Amino acid sequence: MKSMKIYAALLMGAGLAACTSAPMTETAPKAAATGDAWFDGAQATLAQRKTVKPVKTRAKNVILFIADGMDPTTVAAARIYDGQSRGEEGEENLLSFERFPNLAMSKTYNTDMQVPDSAGTMSAMATGYKTRIGHISVKKEVPRSDCAASLSAHAPTFVEIAEQAGLSTGVISTARLTHATPAATYAHVPDRDWERDTDLPEGAFEAGCRDIASQLIDFPYGDGVDFAMGGGRANFLPEDAKDPEDADRTGGRKDGRNLAAEWVSKSDHHAFVWNKEQFDAVDPESDPRVLGLFEISHMNYEADRESDKAGEPSLEDMTRKAIQILSRDDDGFVLMVEAGRVDHAHHMGNAARALIDAQEYSQAVAAAREMTSPEDTLIIATADHGHTLTFAGYPAKGNDILGLVRYVSDGGESKLMLAADGKPYTTLGYANGPGSVYHKGVDHRERPIGDEEEVEDLEYLQPSLVPTGSETHGGQDVTIYASGPDAWLFSGVVEQNYIFHVMMDALRLDPQVEE
Structure with a gap:
């Protein structure tokens, strides 16, 4: 036994001597080009990554991109589809957000479910509190659909906090604007299905609860949400109002409120648009506050958008318009952009439409990166949950x-x-x-x-x-891709609600501001 210990000590000494006698260098030697695309590509990536320095200054702007249901499998398939759509093999391709310097994995479970829904997951990202399935920015202690209990359990959202701090705000979705993901940025209800007044259960209105659509129009902080675009006209129009795109259909509200008209009446700068021509006519230089509702329910899949009779903007179009308008505010802005229909296509079992919408999401992220600076704009691209795609x-x-x-x-x-x-x-x-x-x-x-x-x-x-x-949804982790101030704080595996806390830190805003 003694000889074994002596032998081990000799080995350790020899190893130490070898280490200390070798010259110390700051950097590894640069490998010569080999002609192998993957080997040389890895060397180029290594060199590029070594140049990345964390941006630790305050963020002026934050843009949170959500591709609903875009798990890592969807990303890999969309990456290949994107490349193949240009005639490439596809495997070497990268989507725009995959070029971001920082990333982490996000745990997506709700506080009561292993496999989550969009309401609970987006509420976690929007408020910093994990919560139950079906909750829209209401804390976990509240039972589902309990109006009375929810009134004292609202969790302030990053859009509300930004408005109170004097920043401009925007919300975009290809789903209904009252659907779970966009709703969680500006509304508080204990049931995601309370999209318009007719969805409220008996007694809820009298108890003080309000439907999601009305909460966007009645937003009580700052000067209200400045830019909101998506689908869902029926939730904003009264039942006696004909839909402007389809005269055979009407609005769905029974309380008599025309929320689109109420938006316009807020000021001379407030405008309502519902088709592509009106969207294109919005002039950012006129400092508008725009509500865009392009479909009676969800907007079209990107694959079907060109066939829409009235026309509707793409996700990239809406993202560009939002940044043009919101960036006029010298104090900065926050913006949430959702590719909501990736999720819907997966629910259909229709991978083609899911990948095409994911491709459009990538183009919207690229537009935002092009129009802003990583020195003052934190861009986060992630998903709320996964699916069962194989x-x-x-x-x-x-x-x-x-x-x-x-x-x-x-x-x-x-x-x-x-x-x-x-x-x-x-x-x-x-x-x-x-x-x-x-x-x-x-x-x-x-x-x-x-x-x-x-x-x-x-x-x-x-x-x-x-x-x-x-x-159905999947319960796997999803990836967080980040660029800009505080992006370096994304690493490892984190709880999904951590995203909110990084956004607040980047903006130097108090995450515990009272509603």
């Missing part, structure tokens, strides 16, 4: 991400890869959803699979395992 099957590099799995044989021939039932299968699928072979009325002995033309069609629903009418 990416598997050993396809060859460059294989169509929306297609059937193909491999290259030893002879160099592209061939379909077959499953154990002798049939081909798609690269993308879902763990559950409407594309399941096990739905009632389907012959469970036969797995239907389309040919390549069918599976690459925009309308195709990817195969799923468990039969559900709507594909």
